[in-house]
Amino acid sequence: MNTPPSPSGRERTDGSPVRIGALVPLTPPGWVEAGRHLLAGLELAASEVNDAGGIAGRPLELVVRDTAADPRRAAAAVDELARLGVAALAGEYHSVVARAAAARADALGLPFLCSSAVLDTLTEQPTRWVARLAPAQSHGWRIYADFLLAAGHRRIAVATQPSVYWAAGAGILRDHLAPRGGTVIELDMGALTPAAVCDELAGNRATALLLLVGHPEPAVSIVTSVRRDRRLAGVMIGAPAGQPEFAAWARSLGGDGAAIPFLRYLPERLGPLGARVATALRERLAEAPSFVAFEGYDTVAVLAEVLCAHGADRARTAESWPGVAVEGTRGRIRFSRTPGIGVWQWAWPPVQVVDRDPADPGRFRILHAG
Known part of the structure; x- marks a missing residue:
């Protein structure tokens, strides 16, 4: 029964x-x-x-x-x-x-x-x-912002799409970086092509571009365009939301997907x-x-x-x-109860900034920990 x-x-x-x-x-x-x-x-x-x-x-x-x-x-x-x-x-x-x-x-x-x-x-x-x-996003993305500052980045462009999540991320970065001498330049991917993003990066003298966009598109097209543009050889691409964590990223981009720092939540x-x-x-x-x-x-x-x-x-x-x-x-x-967060929160899991090793894109390098 x-x-x-x-x-x-x-x-x-x-x-x-x-x-x-x-x-x-x-x-x-x-x-x-x-x-x-x-x-x-x-x-x-x-x-x-x-x-x-x-x-x-x-x-x-x-x-x-x-x-x-x-x-x-x-x-x-x-x-x-x-x-x-x-x-x-x-x-x-x-x-x-x-x-x-x-x-x-x-x-x-x-x-x-x-x-x-x-x-x-x-x-x-x-x-x-x-x-x-x-x-919480504010915890991890502040750690990512500290990584950017430690790496010498002060003019940081963010390619964004409409979303509560992306808007919150851009706001966290701006609020954390501005008092420390950093500038966040928002690039609206609803109005720009990947080629136009390259022009904006060159014109704004940004040293880092963060992908606050979906995967595979437009993230893959943006990465490919920036990597191919000789004017931007020194620009770091980053993806705080963690897109490069998964194997599909490496399959889509190959070597172009390496050396793109992102957040992941693992201990050393x-x-x-x-x-x-x-x-x-x-x-x-x-x-x-x-x-x-x-x-x-x-x-x-x-x-x-x-x-x-x-x-x-x-x-x-x-x-x-x-x-x-x-x-x-x-x-x-x-x-525990954490200020500004309305749910019971594990404060905090381990947080790392990592990237895929250009010499071996299947291997991850730990760049920063918080």
Whole structure:
């Protein structure tokens, strides 16, 4: 006999699965490669939880929904998953999509542990229902700005597209760099071609160009144009949002995609847990795991610990965020209230500025850490 799910996510004792709703971009225009890595981490951790006996003897089940980088689709998925009786939500990579999911989770009283989205204003108002593993955008992008300054860059151009996320990033850079003698020059990619970007860079004497744009386009075309323009031989290209992390970047650009610094959220050296998980993720993905895969693993590890300790009741899960102390793949995870951020925040995961080595684009170089 099939027992219907508990819509409230309250404790059950009949051996039915404890369900976690997983929000993941798996189809375009979502960043499919990031979604694949995120899901691999979520699934690996869920498998290990079940191998260890599940949640107080009950199997842990992921109920996966594809958000496709669509905020409305994500909000509808949250509504559906709430009706299905999931104990909590996990995942999501795109910040604007995670913001929509967080708003619905808050309205429905459904715990949501966000894996990868960094937008500071993940919720408009403080909420007890949402926690986050990824560092806030303001934290990571200030570290990136410090890297730029240390490398001698004072005139920095940013190629931008309309988005809350890109606008927030440009604002963080401007606010951090201006008091330290830096200038941010915005280039609107809605009005400029990649060739026109090259002319603007030359005319403004910028020494760095940051890609606050989507991948593959227009990012790939911009990189190719700048690399081919002899006037810009000394211009550094950067991508703080992390586009070069994934193998598709190297496949698209080859050597042109190297020496483009970006942010990633890994320690210099993984501990024993991180190293073991890295090996298992590599087997699942058939390639080196990105930091997003580790974020997925850590998300389920935290939720499993909470559910084992406090049961599958949604309210008790939300109440447990401040007491979390879980050994993750990248350090000990604890949540706190951080000024200016309305969700429970891990403050902070390790942050690095890295690039692909021009001599071996499959290898990463650590340039700066914060």
